[in-house]
Each structure stands twice: as structure tokens, then as C-alpha cells.
Amino acid sequence: MIPVPTPVRFYQVGSFAVGNRLLDPDQRTVQADTARTNSLDSGHRACQGCGEALGARYVLDTAMRASDNKVVAVNATGCLEVFSTPYPESSWRLAWIHSLFGNAPAVATGIAAAMRAKGRLDVRVVAQGGDGGTVDIGFGTLSGMFERNDDVLYVCYDNEAYMNTGVQRSGATPPAARTATTEAVGPAPGNPFGQGKDLPRIAMAHEISYVATATVADLHDLEAKTIRAMAHRGARYLHVLVPCPLGWGAASKDTIRLARLAKETGLFPVFEAEHGEVVSVAKIRHKTPVVEYLKAQRRYAHLFKGDHQDVIDQLQALADRNVGRYGLVDPTSADAPQLTED
Amino acid sequence: MRRQLEGSRAVAEAVARCRPEVVCAYPISPQTHIIEAIGAMVRTGAIERCEFVNVESEFAAMSVSIGASAAGARAYTATASQGLLYMAEAVYNAAGLGLPIVMTLANRALGAPINIWNDHSDAMSVRDSGWIQLFAEDNQEAVDLHIQAFRLAEELSLPVMVCMDGFILTHAMEEVDLPSQAQVDDFLPPYSPRQVLDPADPLSIGAMVGPEAYTEVRYLAHLRQLDALEAIPRIGTEFAAAFGRDSGGLVHPYRTEGADTVLVAMGSVLGTIKDVVDDQRDVGIPVGVVGITAFRPFPFAAVRAACQGAERIVVVEKAFSLGFGGVLSSDVTMAGAAPHHLVHSVIAGLGGRPITKAAIASLIERARRGEVGSLSFLDLDEDLIAGELARMAAERRSGPVAENLLRDLASAPHRSRETGRA
Incomplete structure (x- = not known):
């Protein structure tokens, strides 16, 4: 069981950022370490403000540190693969393979099996893909890898649509969001309600030893979860929310802010689970109405033309459901639901 | 040693002597006996230092093989028919990446109509994939071709598909001369990859290639296939010298x-x-x-x-x-x-x-x-076809062809295949 992290009171700088120097050396970020590996090196072709590039760099540098730099990475087809390896350039400074869109978990299984056959248990395998490669086309191979408990950490960088091909709907696209295949037209604009896969919970249902969600708003948390994931053997799953300025219709400078709002609204619950049980939850610090999150993104712009308060209310209800399901709000906080007697 | 063996068992024993390090298994008739036998040999330790992975689909079987091979392991799998179609994307990928995977194809027809029996439609469906495709005439040759296939694949860094007729060979009991472990060890050196995923010497495999070099990459893959035209008979000759049997060749x-x-x-x-x-x-x-x-x-x-x-x-x-x-x-x-x-x-x-x-x-x-x-x-049943053509001409909603033909055969037993029309 993972101990719930003790809240540390940091010197506040108007955001949740914290001066790294104030931490004990062993708690400082991997990225602050001059010896970090730069696994995904600069010069790649990701868009400005790409959440996926940020998340991948933090995850892989942390996995490298946790394994004494013995990581083999597998990439599904997608933005991360395309922007990192337009040959003859490659941004990868670790052993890396891309095979297909839907088979990254299986390729990772093969590498892990090869290493086991060769007695190279020191080599660790990290597979990664976007939400399309994970929840849709790669779902079968991912579930197989989970079910066999193969020694692979799989990381999903979830930007909630097929961004590489031009922002089409995936099984991770949220309700009401506009994509190129769920246009904001007709009587029910955007992606329908009642669809989509909650992959962290599906991963938990496989009873694998470690499942966690994170966002690129809290990179220290992302690093910590990567370290904990690497401490486990067998199948592990990390689901990282990575805003996409292009696909979400958001400003590049808002990537971190949107990731934080996704968590603070309750739309994206941040938690850890072991063996199918939730063991820690990142509490919401300032409960924020979903409208604050929605109005910063053009994919929801249709909700603010005409009267779509009912749709916004439905989205708020989804956020509130997460708050209840995961206990995202501290009962002692002012944001906690008030009990009334009548 | 000469033994009376089922074809699948003989191939499993031959693959075992090739010391595979990762074997992926997804069952499909008529390939099942091969992977069952290999699985048992891994469990008993008859095959040492080998991981036997029960995967969830043929697509995964080839994908796991791709990962294993890219990590420097000798990888083997087997499939047939629909399984080959289901893994087709990964079949092309394995060849494009130049990974020396060996796969048995227990040749079987393709659906619809679903049919588990033998023909070569499955192999033909991936003839342009970049795999070397060898066809065994009998079970002795199937055994011998598998041993040569690993040599060939690893020498050229190309995947090799050994095709053997489903049921006709896979399920046939025949006398087969199984080479000893020492003989195979002498013939087949350990796998020395041309490219490998190694944290100590990291490289990127599987990058995107645009119009500026794609043709050249494909051309080089073609040249390596042509190299096989020289390598196949040479390895066959070496095999004959070592095992005293003519097998393989072009x-x-x-x-x-x-x-x-x-x-x-x-x-x-x-x-x-x-x-x-x-x-x-x-x-x-x-x-x-x-x-x-x-x-x-x-x-x-x-x-x-x-x-x-x-x-x-x-x-x-x-x-x-x-x-x-x-x-x-x-x-x-x-x-x-x-x-x-x-x-x-x-x-x-x-x-x-x-x-x-x-x-x-x-x-x-x-x-x-x-x-x-x-x-x-050969042996086309003209009457059966004429009957269905007439039915289709007579009414629009004439129904599913396959079921119509079976009903016709059942109602006219004198015209059944049992009569052995020539």
C-alpha cells in the first residue's frame, strides 16, 4: 500500500510551483538534475505548448533515473512518434522503437520477454502512446499485456482526440467536445454524452499492481508516480492528461493552466491505485466550476453561443460525480458539499 | 533419429532444436499442435531460456515477435489463414524493420465462407510483404526448412515464413529424421542481430521516412530478397553436407x-x-x-x-x-x-x-x-454453379450463396463430392 503523501507547506509563488531548492535533495525534480538524460531531447517538432512532449520528457527521464538509464522505450504511432523522429533526426536519447499504431503494448511485451530470456532483468520497458493508440486501436494489445501482467510500464498521454491526423474523435474524447468528426453542428453539437472509455478504471479492473493518473500541471507528482511505477514489476499503467493547444483550440501558454483546471474542476480525477484499489487521491485545492475550464477552449465554444446551460450542467454533473467517487474534495474544506438538515 | 511423428510435432521438435528465445502462441487450426508442443517443451525445460507467451490475437503474436526480435532474441510464431490476415499489418512491419522472425504458416483457406481446410490463399495474401516464403513438400522438408529458415533469416535480417499444407502435412503421421541438438547447434550459430535495442548503445528503430528516401529503403529490401536467391541454395547445400539430405533450395x-x-x-x-x-x-x-x-x-x-x-x-x-x-x-x-x-x-x-x-x-x-x-x-461442379446462377437470375433475394450450394448438395446426394468427379 502506498502511503498517502503528507502535505508539505511550500512557499507559495502565486501558483502551485515550488522552489525546488527548498526541497531536500532527494525530493528535487529529476528535471532539475543536471545529470538528467534528456531522453526526449530538444529540437523536436512538437507544437508550441505541447502537453505530450512535456509529459513524455518528464516520464522518460524519471524512468531512466529509476533504472540506472536502462530503459527501452516503445512508441505507438502518433504525434509523439512523428514529431520526435523525422529522420535523419531523432530526439530520442534512449533505445527506442516504433512499430505500429495498435501494437505498442505487444511490442513491449516482446522486449520484456526477450530480456527475461536473456536474464537482463535490469533492462526496463516503457511503452507509450496517445489516447487513440491506447483506448481505441491499441486496446486489445494493452488489455492482453495487462492480463498477462507483463513487465511493462505503459504510459498514455491523453489529449482526448486523434490530434496527429487532424483532431478526430477518439474513445477518450469528452462529451460535448468538438472534433473534426464530432462537429459543433446539428441539434446536439460536439461529442455525444454517454460514450467513451475510462481507461484508468479499466486498467484497475485488470488487478495490475499500479495504476495512476496525472497531469502536466503537476510535474513533480508525475515524476513521483513514475518513480513509484518503476518500483513495481509486472504490468503498470500511467494515464497522463496532456492538453493539446491545436486540438483543444487553446492558447499555447494555457497548457499547464488547462491541465490544472481539468483537475481542479474534477473533470480529470488524479489518483493512484494498487491491485485494483484506489490508494491515494490528489485533492482539489480550489474547487472550480467547469465553465472556467470550458470557456478557455474553442472545442467547447459552441456551448457559449445560444443557450446550452443544460449541456454545461451535464458536464458539471460529470465533474461532481468524480468528486464524489474519488473523494476529491477534503471534507474540511470550504468546497466540500454542505450537509443540510430539513 | 528417424521417428514416426505428426507433422506439427516434428516441426515443434525442429524449432525446439533451433533454441528459440521467445515463442508467441495464438491458437488457430491447423497450427495448434505446433504451439501446444512447443509450449509443453518450454514448461518441462526441454527448451531452455525461452519465454512462451500466450497472446490475445495473431496481431499481438507478430507484434510480440517484433519486440523480441528487435531486442535481440530469436523469435518464432506460427499461424494460418485468418490469423495471418489478422496479423497482416504486423507481418509487413516485421519485414520492413528487417527482423529475422521465423513463422510457420499451416496453409489454410480464407473466409468467407469459413473453411479450415488446406489451400494457399493465406500465403498468397502476403506475398508482397517482404517475407521470404518457403513451401515444404513433405514433413521431412518442413523440419529441414525450419532449421534452414533461422539461418537464412538471421544471415539476411529478413523474416522467413515456412509454409506447410494444413492438415495434409501438419496432421499427417510420417517418418521423419529429426536432427540432433548437436547437429543443429553446429549448423545454426547464436543470433547476432544487425540492429538491437540496447540501453548501452541506444538507437531509434522505426522512424518515419518520407518521399526523399522511401523508394531507396524499399529498393534495399528488394535487394536483400534477391540476396536470398543466392543464400537459399547455398544454405541448402550446406545443410545437405551437414545432414546428408537434400532439402530446401529454390x-x-x-x-x-x-x-x-x-x-x-x-x-x-x-x-x-x-x-x-x-x-x-x-x-x-x-x-x-x-x-x-x-x-x-x-x-x-x-x-x-x-x-x-x-x-x-x-x-x-x-x-x-x-x-x-x-x-x-x-x-x-x-x-x-x-x-x-x-x-x-x-x-x-x-x-x-x-x-x-x-x-x-x-x-x-x-x-x-x-x-x-x-x-x-480442376473438378469444378458445373451443375452446382448452373443451379445457383439460375437462382440468382430468377430472383433478387436469392439468399447467401454458400448456404444455397450446401442445400443443393444435401438435396441431391448423388452429386456430392464423395463421387470423386474428375
């Missing part, structure tokens, strides 16, 4: 000297054809047969040389391209095997229909009389 001509009619075929049907050739030669009819072992790369020169002097070439093939015709015969024609004569394509044995000696003898007789066209179907 083509196997049989009694073609002075033949006016040469049949061409692949796989187990060669045994039947050879028997017919012997019968005909006994009564002075000059016929021969050329067995093609290496279908990809296609041995143009060897086929041309083997068919030299024949007045007519009759290709008996267990697959065809709908709306086109024979696939193998098209390749034989390309080889210029009969520059002044038509190459006759005879589609036979689809979906497990037996190819009888009588049918082959009749085919040869008709071919020598000039009565066989450029494309024909």
Missing part, C-alpha cells in the same frame, strides 16, 4: 528431361503429381514436374531453367486472385518459362478439396491434347 525439378509437358506446383500436392508423372513415364508419356520451394523471392532463372524445352507448362495452384486468375502461373509466365507457349493455370484443391491422381492424369491428358485453356478449375 526449385526441385522431377523427371523433366525431355518432357513436352511440365507441371509446376508447390507444397504437398507435389507428392501426388510425382506419382502420376511416374505412372505416365512408365507408359512413355514425356511429362515432368517442377516443385517450387522458394516462392518469395521468386526464382525466375531457376524456374526458367527447370522448364527449359517443355512445350507446355501447367501450373497447378491452390490459390487464385479473384478477377484475375492464377498467382503462381502469373509468376511462372513472368519468368519466361515458356516463351512461345501459353502457361496454363489450373486452380485446384481450394478449401481442402482433394487433388486426386485421376484428376491430375486427366489434366495431363487434356493438356497434351490442347484442351486446357489459360485458366481452368
